[in-house]
Amino acid sequence: MASVSFLLVAVILTALAFDFTNGFHDTANSMATSIATGALSPRVAVAVAGLLNLAGAFLSTEVAKTISGGIVQDSEVSLVMIFAGLIGAILWNLVTWLLGLPSSSSHALFGGLIGAVWVGAGGSAVRFGAIIEKIVIPAVASPLVACVVALLATYLAYVITRRTSARTVGKGFRAGQVGSASLVALAHGTNDAQKTMGVITLALISSGVLSHGAGPPWWVVLSAGLAIALGTYVGGWRIIRTMGKGLTDIQAPQGFAAETSATAVILASSHMGFALSTTQVCTGSILGAGLGRRLAHVRWGIAGRIAVSWLLTLPAAAAVGGMAAWVAGRGDLGVALVAGVALTAAAAFYVLSRRRPVNPENVNEMPASATKPTARSAA
Amino acid sequence: MDIDWGTLAGVFGVSLGITVVVVVMFSLGLAAWARAGHGEPAPDTPSGRHQKVAAVTAVLCFAACLTVTAYGIDLIVPG
Numbered sequence: 254m255a256s257v258s259f260l261l262v263a264v265i266l267t268a269l270a271f272d273f274t275n276g277f278h279d280t281a282n283s284m285a286t287s288i289a290t291g292a293l294s295p296r297v298a299v300a301v302a303g304l305l306n307l308a309g310a311f312l313s314t315e316v317a318k319t320i321s322g323g324i325v326q327d328s329e330v331s332l333v334m335i336f337a338g339l340i341g342a343i344l345w346n347l348v349t350w351l352l353g354l355p356s357s358s359s360h361a362l363f364g365g366l367i368g369a370v371w372v373g374a375g376g377s378a379v380r381f382g383a384i385i386e387k388i389v390i391p392a393v394a395s396p397l398v399a400c401v402v403a404l405l406a407t408y409l410a411y412v413i414t415r416r417t418s419a420r421t422v423g424k425g426f427r428a429g430q431v432g433s434a435s436l437v438a439l440a441h442g443t444n445d446a447q448k449t450m451g452v453i454t455l456a457l458i459s460s461g462v463l464s465h466g467a468g469p470p471w472w473v474v475l476s477a478g479l480a481i482a483l484g485t486y487v488g489g490w491r492i493i494r495t496m497g498k499g500l501t502d503i504q505a506p507q508g509f510a511a512e513t514s515a516t517a518v519i520l521a522s523s524h525m526g527f528a529l530s531t532t533q534v535c536t537g538s539i540l541g542a543g544l545g546r547r548l549a550h551v552r553w554g555i556a557g558r559i560a561v562s563w564l565l566t567l568p569a570a571a572a573v574g575g576m577a578a579w580v581a582g583r584g585d586l587g588v589a590l591v592a593g594v595a596l597t598a599a600a601a602f603y604v605l606s607r608r609r610p611v612n613p614e615n616v617n618e619m620p621a622s623a624t625k626p627t628a629r630s631a632a
Numbered sequence: 633m634d635i636d637w638g639t640l641a642g643v644f645g646v647s648l649g650i651t652v653v654v655v656v657m658f659s660l661g662l663a664a665w666a667r668a669g670h671g672e673p674a675p676d677t678p679s680g681r682h683q684k685v686a687a688v689t690a691v692l693c694f695a696a697c698l699t700v701t702a703y704g705i706d707l708i709v710p711g
Contacts, residue, residue, distance in 0.1 A: 312709050394640055402648045406655040413659035417666045425662040432701060440708050506659075513654050517647040520707050525646070527639045 259585055260332050263592060264456045267339040269480045272449040274346040275358040276306060276484020279445065281492040282355070282515070282535040283437035286508035286542075288616060289497030292430035295488070295613035302438040303486035309442020310450075310478030324363055324387060325370040329378040333581045334369040335456055336588060340595050341365025341574030345566060347602045353491035353499070353611070354562040357530040359448065360388060364570030369578035371571070384567075387528065392563055395518075395529040396537030403514035403538035407545025410506040426505035433512035440519050441531055442481070449477040490611040495559075496536065498619050501543025501551045511535075511542035533563065654700050661693030 283305075284298040293301065342361040349356040363384075370378050414422045450469045457463040463470070469477075497503060503511070515531075515538040522529040536559060543551040577595075581588045668686035 309708075398640075398644050398647065402644075402651050405648065406651045409652065410655050410659045413656060414663055417663045421666040422662060425665070426658075429658055429697075436701065436704055436708070439705070443708055509658065510651075510655050514647065514651045516704060517650040517654075518643065520704055521643045521647040521650070524707060525639055525643050527636060527643050529643070 260336065260588055261456060261460050261462070263588055264332050264336045264339070265453055267336055267343070267592070268449050268452045268456070269476055271339045271343050271346075271358075271362065271452075272446065272477055272480035273484035273487075274343050274350070275445055275449070276303075276481040277487050277489040278346050278350060278355070278358050278484075278492060279441055279532060280485045280488045281496045282531055283434050283441060283512075284488075285493045285496035285535075286503045286511050286539060287430045287434040288493055289503045290427060290430065290505045290508045292427040292505065292508065293434070295490075295493075295616055298434070299486050299488040299613075301435060303482040305435055305438035306442035306446065306485045307478045307482035309439050309444075310446035310474065310481060312439075313443035313447055324380060324383045325366055326374075326378045326380070329374040330366070330370060330459075331373060332456055332460060333588070334366065334373045334578055335452060337369035337373075337578035337581050337591065338362065338365035338367075338574045339452070340577040340591055341368055341570040341572075344573050344595060344598055345570040347599055348569075349562055349566075350489050350491060351602050351606055352558075352562070353495040354559055355492050355496055355532050355536050356559075356562045356566045357392075357532045358445070359530060360392070360563075360566045361570045362448070363388060364567040365574035365577075367567070368571030368574030368576075372575040372578040373582060388567060391527070391529050392533060394527075395522075395533035396540065398529070399514055399518045399534040399537030400541035400544070402518060403511050403541030404545040405541075406510035406514055407507050407542045410510050411546055414506065423505045426509045429509045430505060430512060433509055433516060436516045437512055437519070437535070438485075440516060440523075442478075444523070444531065446477050446481045449480070450474060453477065488613070490613065490616045491606070494611055494616050494619070495555065496539055498617060499552060499555045500536070500539050500559075501549055503539065503542065504546065504549075507542035507546055507549070510545065511538040514538040514541065650700065654697055657693045657696045657700075661690045661697065664690035664693065 280299055280302050284293065284302050287293045288295050288298050339362070342358070342365040345356070345361045345364070346358060367379055367384070410426075450473055453473050454463065454467070454469040457470075457473075458465060458467060501507075515535045518529065518534045518538070519531055522534075540551060540556060543549050577591045581591045664686045668683045668690060
């Protein structure tokens with residue numbers, strides 16, 4: 254019994270840690286363009302996003318019924334595999350954060366679980382058809398759809414306002430951006446916090462603490478909501494810089510068009526049952542906004558690096574998840590060892606990040622190595 | 633492998649339509665607002681009647697945007 258408790262506590266803490274990385278990885282989705290255009294100051298932006306994520310966690314009661322959404326056979330999933338999968342997802346999230354790349358936290362979680370289940374229960378427990386259908390196809394479709402929508406919207410916004418004074422246009426669209434960014438943050442909170450609640454609730458059910466079919470207890474809702482909100486508030490400044498300044502130079506009309514497209518695509522996809530990744534939709538819409546304004550130049554090198562990170566997310570998280578499952582499967586000592594190694598790695602990533610820190614003060618400056626020395630705050 | 637092209641096309645069509653409506657309405661609203669003299673005071677601002685028409689257009693456009701936004705919040709918040 255004691256071993257079950259230790260493992261359960263480890264799973265819950267790891268799930269909350271994942272939720273935290275999910276939050277700071279995804280601040281950029283809702284706030285990157287608003288910070289880049291000056292619609293919101295960096296600190297206000299992350300505070301708004303954090304609060305809306307917290308609100309979103311409480312608003313939506315529809316907790317994920319399965320951990321993996323059918324990508325692995327849920328009957329084969331043990332607590333150790335959930336733990337190992339979460340470790341894989343967290344470490345991949347930290348690597349991509351260090352590199353400033355917006356990668357999908359859900360895909361990292363799926364990847365970690367796939368690796369852990371493959372090692373723990375064999376390849377037959379992994380449903381490869383579902384992986385293609387739920388991860389690969391959406392990963393191709395999300396950025397494409399969002400990119401085309403944002404491109405057209407941006408083009409129209411500039412055509413319609415071309416006779417209006419630049420000052421009015423800038424002021425007006427910056428005001429609009431506050432609303433459009435807030436909607437993205439709220440939609441994010443109702444989606445992503447639920448995933449962690451689902452993981453913790455299913456862990457509690459499978460270890461017999463909760464009865465089958467039980468909803469999440471209040472402390473699970475509260476802690477998951479707080480973890481993602483805190484992560485969002487801490488802000489993944491590296492990723493915000495890449496999405497707000499790195500991909501393309503964003504002006505207020507482009508930011509408004511990108512955020513409106515992202516919100517529309519996310520809501521349409523979740524209500525029509527074709528799950529798309531929030532991160533990939535937001536990245537695609539920023540790319541589209543860059544292509545829609547004449548003379549705006551898109552840095553394809555950075556876009557390419559982001560695309561490569563998307564290709565690597567699943568296998569990389571799966572490799573780490575698989576290794577973690579193998580070690581953690583040896584017993585409590587193995588679990589403790591994996592947790593220790595993960596904590597050490599996280600600390601090392603943090604130390605590495607301090608060498609070239611990105612924070613609210615310098616988030617809108619591109620490093621000289623990444624771009625020509627034209628980096629300045631947008632009009 | 634089973635790709636649901638119909639649903640994907642639906643997602644694309646609906647999001648394209650909604651985005652274009654919101655962004656076009658917001659842009660028109662801004663343009664009309666400026667013409668009504670509320671933004672940068674243009675030297676050759678048309679007088680009286682035209683300003684009123686422009687102001688009403690702006691308000692209608694922004695109201696349309698708010699309606700779509702309210703519908704979006706309604707979709708996000710379940711129940």
